[in-house]
Amino acid sequence: MSLNVLVVEDDREIRAMMQASLSVEGFEVQTAVSLSEARALLQHKPPDLIVLDLGLPDGDGADLVRELRKQHSTPVIVVSARHQEAQKIALLDAGADDYLTKPFSVGELLARMRVALRHRGTSLAAAITTHDLDGLHVDLTTRVVSLDGVALHLTPTEFNLLARLVRSAGRVVTHRQLLADVWGAEFTEHTHYLRLYMGQLRAKIERDPAEPRHLLTDTGVGYRLADV
Template sequence: MTSARILIVEDEANIRRFVGIALRDEGFEVFEADSVKRALIHAASRQPDLVIVDLGLPDGDGKQLICELRGWMAVPILVLSARDREEEKVAALDAGADDYLTKPFGVPELLARIRAQLRRHVQSGTMAATSKVAFGEIEVDLATHEVWRQGNPVHLTPIEYRLLCAMIRGQSRVITHRQLLLEVWGLDFVERAHYLRVHMAHLRQKLEADPAQPQYFITELQVGYRLVGV
């Protein structure tokens, strides 16, 4: 884990240098970018294992960068920003960030959050490598896209399957409506919450013993959904 590659996206040179030194001292391989443009180039060429993003960048907003990265990268994204309003934190997490740390910050806490995100990512990769995921009476083969309930095959539409996989990747955490819409349908559909309600209902009909009293696909009122039992 200590040999992981980390991309720091921060336009303030002093902070970028400070964080870079702290990470290198821990054995991480570090790359630095001071803009959205440079961040995208480094992300594509360096293939980092984790990205640290400041929201205030000279050529764009960090949230948009997160959205772009989420279109083709699954690595953890940690926001490091002076913006401490709840609305900013929610917006960054909805855009696809995994964690949010406000400035000023302590190096021990930053390192602990990085290690936690890398552990989750490794565990998620291990789960994907094993191909099969089971919860309750449901079994999913991520390699073949096959789904069974009580040993019987279940046919899911492509949208339903992507929604199921998004819930599995959440690893029992609450995933907001916006996050699910962004991941399953894309940026143009993040305001169409009715899409999510309809397809979640279909998923429950196919996989829950009692869709009206779901055991696995749990609603978190006004926030989102979480998958229990993974």
């Protein structure tokens, strides 16, 4: 079962980036743009981990940390442009598990999430960030994809789909799981999306799309990225 992460962030671009990146990793992601929205979501469905910005339209995220610690032990990772040491210390003393200063990489955020969850008894495997096989090179950290040394241009959706398969290289990922992780839970019946985007991906990363070497189909089940 996927772990649920609540991202509380009012910056639209940062929020979308975190939602997309965490979804590709297999997390179920909820987002909030304010303290009031975060509080409502916390009452409705308590998450397994919270990624929390401080400067929100209706208050300071630090208030939410203090409120949470009165009742819950949910891991909280603060992400903020504020870099003063005294403020970091105050947030950690108030109950935050970690403090990440903007700008940050997705890889670092994921590493800190794994540490925070591990301290609560939940172990996650380190993220797979690269894939190399038969001329195909994928680096999820830098978002570089190349074939035989030639850089390929993928759309954001194509990249997210390939990234999800990279995370599970060698294993079949079902149609429903791919649709949920890349497009969202409400799209799990839209299998035509997968057929369309898999066709586009194969046209870009396969030497012969009609005889795929990398993106393999398990008929009636899902897709697999070859690892040997």
